[in-house]
Amino acid sequence: MSTTGSAGAAATEANGAAATGGNGAGALRRPHVIVLGNEKGGSGKSTTAVHIAMALESAGLKVAVADCDHRQKSTARYLENRLAWAKRHDLPLTSPPVVVLEDGETDRLDELIAGGFDAVIIDTPGRDSEIGRAAIARADTLVTPINDSFIDFDLLGQVDPDSFKVTKPSFYSELVWKARQQRARADGGTVDWVVLRNRLSSLEARNRKRVGGALDELSKRIGFRVAPGLSERVIFRELFPRGLTLLDMAYVSDASVSHVAARAELRELIASLQLPLANRGAQEAVA
Ligand SMILES: Nc1ncnc2c1ncn2[C@@H]1O[C@H](COP(=O)(O)OP(=O)(O)O)[C@@H](O)[C@H]1O
Numbered sequence: 001m002s003t004t005g006s007a008g009a010a011a012t013e014a015n016g017a018a019a020t021g022g023n024g025a026g027a028l029r030r031p032h033v034i035v036l037g038n039e040k041g042g043s044g045k046s047t048t049a050v051h052i053a054m055a056l057e058s059a060g061l062k063v064a065v066a067d068c069d070h071r072q073k074s075t076a077r078y079l080e081n082r083l084a085w086a087k088r089h090d091l092p093l094t095s096p097p098v099v100v101l102e103d104g105e106t107d108r109l110d111e112l113i114a115g116g117f118d119a120v121i122i123d124t125p126g127r128d129s130e131i132g133r134a135a136i137a138r139a140d141t142l143v144t145p146i147n148d149s150f151i152d153f154d155l156l157g158q159v160d161p162d163s164f165k166v167t168k169p170s171f172y173s174e175l176v177w178k179a180r181q182q183r184a185r186a187d188g189g190t191v192d193w194v195v196l197r198n199r200l201s202s203l204e205a206r207n208r209k210r211v212g213g214a215l216d217e218l219s220k221r222i223g224f225r226v227a228p229g230l231s232e233r234v235i236f237r238e239l240f241p242r243g244l245t246l247l248d249m250a251y252v253s254d255a256s257v258s259h260v261a262a263r264a265e266l267r268e269l270i271a272s273l274q275l276p277l278a279n280r281g282a283q284e285a286v287a
């Protein structure tokens with residue numbers, strides 16, 4: 001495992017005071033665990049993970065991040081870039097602690113979850129992995145960003161090529177089904193599964209409608225909610241080297257996207273997750 005920032009130390013320090021399971025009260029409360037998962041690269045998991053983490057941290061929550069994609073480490077690199085850019089330009093930017101985990105390090109994941117945080121955001125690789133499955137089995141909220149395409153939809157369900165009606169669920173739905181059972185056995189918890197329609201563009205109305213119809217149909221069959229994600233914007237590709245998010249548009253002098261519209265979109269995304277963190281200040285997220 002490699003550690004950026006002080007997540008390891010923070011988790012260890014707080015271990016004595018934190019409970020590992022259940023949703024208890026006060027200081028012993030388990031954090032809300034948000035996992036970004038699907039077995040597909042490029043759908044926006046890491047970008048969304050960083051945005052959720054920064055939105056919750058800016059709302060005053062104590063947030064930690066686990067990046068389980070130890071080959072790419074995009075989420076960890078994103079947040080490292082943030083601290084480096086803040087230092088270079090003497091900006092008051094904060095970043096949550098990040099731990100990079102790989103297969104065989106589930107105990108470290110459990111340590112982080114027991115570390116006294118309000119929310120733990122876990123990014124997973126776009127492929128099957130032991131650590132990714134362990135993360136889903138610990139999720140309170142599983143966020144699956146998909147692009148509006150039947151190639152992405154195919155991870156969740158198969159459709160009839162004539163009618164576009166769903167014929168059967170696919171492997172990722174089955175994996176989540178198993179993880180939900182595991183979670184129920186472990187501590188009786190439930191996994192709220194939210195499929196984010198990410199990188200939407202207004203150009204493809206017919207395809208969008210078809211994918212939307214199939215998602216609605218499948219959501220009822222296998223139990224997920226559908227929510228809007230972050231729309232397609234070139235700015236996302238440019239934010240990474242500086243580690244900035246839509247919340248930091250004030251620091252992006254050449255941004256063509258309006259500060260207000262960008263924040264509104266992120267606020268809607270956070271609201272759609274329906275996180276039970278209101279009493280911890282999350283109602284102010286992205287306010
Ligand atoms: N809403 C978006 N609009 C435009 N580009 C995006 C958006 N979300 C992600 N990207 C870009 O797409 C690529 C993949 O995103 P990433 O978050 O790394 O996906 P994943 O973690 O699922 O592989 C990156 O180059 C990223 O900057």
Ligand SMILES: [Mg+2]
Binds near residue numbers: 045046047123124126
């Ligand atoms: Mg990624």
